Amino acid sequence: MELVAIPQTLPLFPVLDDRLLEVLRSLNPDDWQRPTLAPGWTVHDVALHLLDGSLRSLSMLRDGHFAGSGPASGKYADVVTYLNQLNKSWVEAGRRLSPAVLIGLLEYVGPQYTTLLHYLNPAAPAAFSVAWAGEEHSTNHFHIAREYTEKWHHQQQIRQAVGQQEPLLQSALYLPFLQTCAQALPHHYRAVAAAPGTVVQVQISGPAAVTWFLSRTPAGWELGQNYAGAVAATIELDGAVAWRLFTRSLPRPEAARYLRLHGPPELTEPIYSLLMVMA
Incomplete structure (x- = not known):
């Protein structure tokens, strides 16, 4: 990865x-x-x-x-x-x-x-x-x-x-935004307990489609791409509204319409509160 x-x-x-x-x-x-x-x-x-x-x-x-x-x-x-x-x-x-x-x-x-x-x-x-x-x-x-x-x-x-x-x-303008936002994921997951080797897949759809993998290591969570192994959970998010979720302008009930979560809730629920603005 x-x-x-x-x-x-x-x-x-x-x-x-x-x-x-x-x-x-x-x-x-x-x-x-x-x-x-x-x-x-x-x-x-x-x-x-x-x-x-x-x-x-x-x-x-x-x-x-x-x-x-x-x-x-x-x-x-x-x-x-x-x-x-x-x-x-x-x-x-x-x-x-x-x-x-x-x-x-x-x-x-x-x-x-x-x-x-x-x-x-x-x-x-x-x-x-x-x-x-x-x-x-x-x-x-x-x-x-x-x-x-x-x-x-x-x-x-x-x-x-x-x-x-x-x-x-x-994609030329949106993907750099998303890739920068993704840098917050390991910090956001810092309190999520999981065994080393646990991997969560995060997939954004749309013109700026991208897939990330959060991998638990002994030192904490790492964010990567191009991983081909098994995953413990999958988060799929509609790219049209991803920016709103990341900037706290997509209320949870509305966000749920654009998210597909698969796997243990403790590995998927944190996506609802991801934040990459000072608020």
């Missing part, structure tokens, strides 16, 4: 930017106020959040400008509380911006943000770890892939709200 590598996402950021501007420019005034899967946020709010992510990264990682005192501690709950407060304050202020102004700012900032990512040494330690994958320290390569999942799924929230989901579900 080959371990699943963190995908190379750097070349995809300009493509995502183009797709974002494309969908935003197609919207009418009512579309901007449509509710999204992000609780309490409209299309306008999610677009503001995307702008904030780029501006904040440029300010901190390029310019060394860290405003405020930061979270109360490095504990996961404190970091989430801090980020939620930052996001809320930005969106509330940004609602004063018109769609035209917001589009102009996104168009201006996108290339600068991509340039910043190219400047980062992929093998060097990232300023912020990928906490949802259980890492206390991460490389910039993983940080960049994490940023890709942020940009991808927030744009898809906009697209879902206005009925334009298909462009981001194409």
Whole structure:
């Protein structure tokens, strides 16, 4: 079995930017106020959040400008509380911006943000770890892939709200998102007890079809591909909604309609609570 590598996402950021501007420019005034899967946020709010992510990264990682005192501690709950407060304050202020102004700012900032990512040494330690994958320290390569999942799924929230989901579900853009999300699986299964050698198959259907295998080793769970042995359980998930399950926007009763679980519940149930955002 080959371990699943963190995908190379750097070349995809300009493509995502183009797709974002494309969908935003197609919207009418009512579309901007449509509710999204992000609780309490409209299309306008999610677009503001995307702008904030780029501006904040440029300010901190390029310019060394860290405003405020930061979270109360490095504990996961404190970091989430801090980020939620930052996001809320930005969106509330940004609602004063018109769609035209917001589009102009996104168009201006996108290339600068991509340039910043190219400047980062992929093998060097990232300023912020990928906490949802259980890492206390991460490389910039993983940080960049994490940023890709942020940009991808927030744009898809906009697209879902206005009925334009298909462009981001194409394999070239969706599979790197899924492969990055999958990095959270071993950490997510850390408390699941199983004998060494136990293997769980996770299969995603659709245009970005992919199959992973979670293998229990004496040291913990490992994520791999190209495994040909026996499996103790199988999880099959409809690719059209996988992104929603991984970003906590697919309630369990609805998720059950898109999941086919085979095997002991203790090996399949954890898929319902997989999370690759800070929440």
